[in-house]
Amino acid sequence: MGEHDIEVTLLPNRLVQLAAKAAQAGNLAETRVHCAEVLVKDPFNEDALLWQNVATESMPEKIRLLQKVLSMNPANYRAKTLLTWAEARQRRGEGISPAMEVELLTPCPYLGTAEDRHARFTYPCPGNVCHAEANQRRAPREVSEETQRDSCLTVDHLACPTYCRAIFAARRHALDTMNLHDYFDFFGLDEEPFNIVPTPRFFYPTRQHDEALRLLRQVIEHRQGLAVLSGQVGLGKTLILRVLYEDLFRDPRYTVAFFPHSSWGTEHAMMTAIFRALGVAPARRRSLRDLEASLEDYLMQQVFQAHKTVVFLFDEAQAMSPRILSRVRRILDFHVGNQQMAQIILAGQPRLLEKVKGIAALQDRVVASYALTPLAPSDVKSFISSRLHEAGSQNGLFTSAAVRTITDLTRGSPRRINVLCMRCLIEAFERNVHSIDQELVLRVVDQHPAEVAEPKPAQQIAEERGLLSRLRFLWQQREAPS
Secondary structure (H helix, E strand, O other), X not given: OOOOOHHHHHOOOHXXXXXXXXXXXXXXXXXXXXXXXXXXXXXOOHHHHHHHHHOOOOHHHHHHHHHHHHHHOOOOHHHHHHHHHHHHHHHOOOOOOHHHHHHHHOOOOOEEEOOOOOOOOOOOOOOEEEXXXXXOOOOOEEOOHHHHHXXXXXXXXXXXXXXXXXXXXXXXXXXXXXXXXXXXHHHOOXXXXXXXXXXXXXXXXXXXXXXXXXXXXXXXXXXXXXXXXXXXXOOOHHHHHHHHHHHHHOOOOEEEEEEOOOOOOOHHHHHHHHHHHHOOXXXXXXXXXXXXHHHHHHHHHHHHHOOOEEEEEEOOHHHOOHHHHHHHHHHHOOEEOOEEOEEEEEEEOOHHHHHHHOOHHHHOOEEEEEEOOOOOHHHHHHHHHHHHHHOOOOOOOEOHHHHHHHHHHHOOOHHHHHHHHHHHHHHHHHHOOOOXXXXXXXXXXXXXXXXHOOOOHHHHHHHHHHHHHHHHHHHHXXXXXX
């Protein structure tokens, strides 16, 4: 999995969603086109392979696709069921009705009863719960009947961020060649507590992060238009957007689209990305004017007929060119009277503020702005403890002196804290010690001084992969016969 872009894998796969909707409508040719587009970028996408199977008439090809899914993830029970059907029909010389396959794949596979994750009520009711992130320590999550109706029991579950994250975790578990059970068991963990991938379950609401989140929610709830969230790399902007996105996604009053990268070369590319993120096809798509008119029609339908609030969350917005930022301003022009039809959050590094100020018409639209700063020393200890607790630890693992040293060395950057703490856990595992003290922290920093510097995002990803490679080596050393 190392070569795949984790950010993309975690995001809703809107192309697969469009493929599924096309299959439901009986348009299997369109299903094949969308699935092929996904598989070019991600050949291991299980959902794309399953829906490609639906659109495939050749029984041998169906069986090949399903066997490929099971070779990557033997626990995929939907692929097992479909393969059983295909093999039985092949023996009898019969075909499979796509409608049967569509019916099996439509609901979310993680929706089940409290007693059995593979059994569910076929209608929205309190008896259905979400097993996506349940384990021995974490109970299945209750799901509102509105969310079941609008997402869990439909192909729109493909856009659910919790589903996407769970699918990625299952793929990583099935494909990764190293075994981290020894490492996790050594520290009493269920999972890696200091992963730098922004995961809402690990969100720790410091005073400023809580304030920022409340401010963004206020702008959205009151349909005030535009808010800006800024801060240096690694301070938690993306995680705040992810938390906000998941909250809004589960609320039937909102239609929300999240864009992790905002570096479109043209306005046409940006508008196309917006429609793809919304999971809809524009009525007209030839020109920029066509896309603009289609978006205005869509917003009118959502706001005045469906009575929903439409929200666009743009991360890494400092990468937007002046032309793209001007397009954002044009989207904000869509309103009827004092009714703002699109709510927009721009998040990015401090130079985003300068870019927005450079476009007076956009600056005038900013209703609220919040700048994140590094964590206060009093927050670092709670930040580390919170992540350890969420990962299953029953003790702090880090001594008070170690936490003070980490605070001083990382200067309160959450991302640098995560990377340094992960390094410390690996060092402690290698040395067979269960507690991280100040001496161990200093040893790690002496060996890896770059851990306390501000790395580029790409360097961060490469470094995390390096840490996982180190764990693989340690595990192989432990398993080797003495």
